[in-house]
Amino acid sequence: MRVLMFGWEFPPHNSGGLGTACFGLTRALANRQIDVLFVLPKKVGVTASFMSILFADTRKIKFLEVESSLKPYVTSEGYVRERDKIISDIYGNTLLQEVRRYALRAREIAQKESFDVIHAHDWLSFLAGVEAKKISGKPLILHMHATEFDRTGGQGVNQDVYDIERMSMEYADGIIAVSNFTKEKIIKHYGIPAEKIEVVHNGIDECDYANIPDSLSELKRNGQKIVLFAGRITIQKGPEYFIRAAKRVLEHNPNVLFLVAGSGDMERQMMLEAAHLGISNNVMFVGFLRGDDLSAVYRTADLFVMPSVSEPFGITPLESIIAGAPVLISKQSGVSEVLTHALKTDFWDxxxxxxxxxxxxxxxxxxxxxxGNSREEVKKITWDAASKKCIDYYAKMICDCGVPPEVRVI
Amino acid sequence: MASICFYFQVHQPFRVKDYRVFDVGRDSEYFNDDSERSINNKKILHKVAGKCYLPANAVMLELLNKHPEFKISFSFSGVFLDQLEEFSPETLESFQKLVATGRAEVLEETYYHSLSFLYSPEEFRRQVAMHREKIQKLFGVTPTVFRNTELIYNNALAHEVEKMGYKGIIAEGADHVLGWRSPNFLYKPQGTKNIKLLLKNYRLSDDIAFRFSSKEWADFPLTAPKFAEWASQVNGNGQIINLFMDYETFGEHQWEDTGIFNFLRHLPEEIYKHPDNDFVTPSEAIARYEPVAELDVHNYMSWADVERDLSAWLSNAMQHDAIQSIYSMEGEVLATDDARLIEDWRKLQTSDHFYYMCTKWFNDGDVHKYFNPYNTPYEAFIAYMNALQDMKLRIHNYRAPELDDIKPKKVAVHHIS
Structure with missing residues (x-):
């Protein structure tokens, strides 16, 4: 079986969960002997030597880069800003024009290459998937990592983006949602029938998080406890609820330090809020972290809090648990469906x-x-399990689409 | 001769509400949840009374009236009786009617359905004495057979209970203790003289309590004739079949539509079809049969989970922390002589609180999750520990009118002669 996949940058160049998910899933597919033709917009570039580090068997994965300024993670205010303004790059196109241009390049690829199924991740690549299906007639699966309603917190949904999401999902043969939470949203806001949506929860591979440095233990002298927020500081992630909870905690126990790791359009507002509440001394904004730096912060923390207003999945709690901090997560998240050993709360409470x-x-x-219990539980939430579900779903789609048996390679 | 000995555990704890750290020092009502959640004690009691206690008692009364030799026994926790008095006097009355027939024996236990024997023998004796007083007051009878919380048992407990004057004690017929031996005889706890041990026949008990409505079970559906047949097979290699279970089996764990009440209604007549069979209460069994051997139970056993040990209440760090915290307050709490405070402290000793904190099988969504009114064991722990925090504050703030009057509260410990 060969999959034409429209994906996004892998770690460490990514700036969010989408790249991590694309990487985890692709590697697990390759390990299960699935050929993946991985198409991505060229920004950082993917070198062959880097790929051989990431993949044990590079023969399974072929990368195709398309010249494009598209990048996957632009959200809420920043997202809206970038989405609507003229992107000042060499093409001088709007984001939507760029999405369409990318789709036309996808059409060329689909003409040249051979594959059995098309798999596209998030709306920026959906039109590419649609074009590839039009040319090849192969089944199209769209992977919803987030909807326009998650990215904007439900405020200021862009009609063009919504239309692309909806039209593509109607045209596709199947949809993968990263959680039941997301599946419900797709049914409710896009009118897609439930039977057309398969839930495949994300996973995590703990071997990717070995040897985490213990570099921040200094912060904990004097018995100070550390509570962590890590994520984009945007409306979707609920940072203001974290700050308000911090205020309540500090009224009871002043010996707690709240760390905010991340950046985003609400960063300044959150700093002002902390100052306004008189808790600036106990709230540290440490900026955007990735890789070992982020892992070190997780490891130092006594608790990781994810107060997201709307989180289709949320891989960060799983990373936190592997690195050494238990988690408190909002019930409005997909990860709460797979994690029982977590504290759970309504984001507004x-x-x-x-x-x-x-x-x-x-x-x-x-x-x-x-x-201790969550650490054991996370071992079972793997990308391999997710890839297995995807493969079964591919097989089902290939049959459902009337693809003749002679081209089935299962 | 095979004698059927029915004993039903009837217990409801006072569940702690979603007691937050911000309530500490402001609200000392820990048990008064009034939401739709299943930590609303009044709501739960009404629900179970409607589904189980009242209809099951009606069937039992019908059977006692119909069969002059039919007998059963109950172990009521004190906190259950408190809740009947407060929320459902009619249910209490229906139990009183059963006991008044003289053929429904009442067993002794700790008033608060606690693990006090493990942590404070003095507190254990006080709670047993309180229970006896309560049973005498409500039912006019004095129990002579003892049953510890959730059938938690070992040699030391048997010695203590013998010293307190009881003639019999009830425990689980756990395989790891019995080995090749049969639960269908009486035993003598190791090193005791005057106390006899009754062991639960867990296979036949669980056929009713757990497997009755299980369609995956090879013997489904279980009918009264079939069960009576199994019971009669004990004839010749056993004297007594101890069927011990939660009373909530009837109508609450096994819903009415499973046919559980009809099964119960027909069971005595089917049992009597075999002329060698009859029904006994625990004290009758003790009067009638002699122990066949001494049984050595060094480590604690119980009737919980497949392990039949203490792990349902005491396996993770939270459970140990919580239980040690509550018993570490004993001296200070009793020194206050504040009846409300002491009662709250005792209500917080009920074993269910620690059961709710169990994470052993939490992954698999099994029985622990089913019986857990909290979303997670962690929430159960947080609410409990916050309540203890408030208790500490109450102890700290307690001021006796005159210092000379502060004496540990004494509860008389009577011995049966």
Whole structure:
């Protein structure tokens, strides 16, 4: 079986969960002997030597880069800004024009290459998937990592983006949603029938997180406890609820330090909010972190909090658990469907959030039980399990689409 | 002769509400949830009374009236009786009617359905004495057979209970303790003289309690004739079949539409079809049969989970932390002589609180999750520990009118002669 995949940059060049997901899934597919033809917009470039580090068997994966300024993670205010303004690059096109131009290049690729199924990740590549299907007649699967409603927090949904998402999903043969939470959104906001949507939860491969440096233990002298927010500081991630919960916690226990790792359009607003609440001394903004730096922060933290307003999946809690911090996650997240050993809260219930944060920082026995159990649980949430579901779904789609048996390679 | 000995555990804890750290020092009502959640004690009691206690008691009364030799026994926790008095007096009355027949024996246990024997023998004796007083007051009878919380048992407990004057004690017929031996005889706890041990026949008990409505079970559906047939097979190689289970089996764990009440309604007549069979209460069994051997149970066993040990209440760090915290307060709490405070402290000793914190099988969505009214074991722990925080504050703030009056509260410990 050969998959034509329209994906996004891999770590460490990515700036969000989409690249991590594309990488984890592709590697797991390759390990299951699936050929992947991986198409991505050229920005950083993918060298052959880098690929041989990432993949044990590079023969399974072939990369095709397309000249394009598209990048996957632009969100909420920043997203809206970039989405609507003229991108000042060599092409001078709008984002939507660029998406269409990318789709035309995809058409050329689909003409030249042979494959059995098309798999496209998130809306920026959906038109590429649609064009590839038009040319090849092969089944098209769209992978929804986030909808326009998640990215904007439901405020200011862009009609053009919505139309592309909806039209593509209607045209596609099947849709993969990263959670039931996302599946429900697709049904509710896009009118797609439930039977057309398959849920495949993301995974994590713990071997990617070996040898995490313990470089921040200094922060914890004097018995100070550390509570972490890590993610884009945008409306989707709920940073303001984190700050408000921090205020409540500090009223009870002043010996807690709140770390905010990330950047985003609400960063300044959050700093002002912390100052306004009089808790600036206990809230540290450490900027955008990745790789070992981020892992070191996870490891130092006593608790990782993900107060997302709307989180289709959310891989960061899984990373945090592997690195050494138990998690408090919003119920409005996909990851809460696969993680039972986590504290859970409604993102808006900052009193409940503070109550649970105080529980963890006050009782070592709670920390120990929560982290120990979640660490075991995460071992079962793998990309291999996700890839297995994808392969089964490909097989189903190839049959459903009336592809003649002689070209089936299963 | 095979004697059927029915014993039903009837217990409901006072569940702790979603008690937040911000409530500490402001609200000392830990058990008064009034939401739609299943930590609303009044709501749960009404639900179970409607589905189980009232209809099951009606069937039992019908059977006692119809069969003059039919007998059963109950172990009511004190906290359950408290809740009946407060929320459902009619249910209490229906139990009183059963006991008044003289053929529904009442067993002794700790008032608070606690693990006190493991942590404070003095507190254990006080809670047993409180239970006896309560049973005498509500039912006019004095129990002579003891049953510890969730059938938690070992040699030391048997010695203690013998010293307190009880004639019999009830425990699980766990394989790891019995080995090749049969639960269908009476035993003598190791090193005791005057106390006899009744062991649960867990296969036949669980056929009713757990497997009754299981369609995957090879013997489904279970009918009264079939069960009576199995029971009669004990004739010749056993004297007594101890069928011990939660009373909530009837109508709550096995819903009415499974046919559980009809099964119960027909069971005595089917049992009597075999002329060698009859029904006994635990104290009758003790009067009638002699122990066949001494049984050595050094480590604690219980009737919980496949392990039949203490791990349902005491396996993770949270559970140990919580239980050690509550018992470490004993001296200070009793020194206050504040009845409300002492009662709250005791209500927080009920074993269910620690059961809710169990993470052992949490992954698999099994029985622990089914019986857990909290979203996660972690939430159960947080609410509990916050309540303890408030208790500490109450102890700290307690001021006796005169210092000379502060004496540990004494509860009389009576011995049965």
């Amino acid at each position: 900052t009193d409940d959030m503070a109550n649970k944060i105080l529980g963890v920082v006050s009782h070592r026995s709670l920390w120990q039980t929560l982290w």
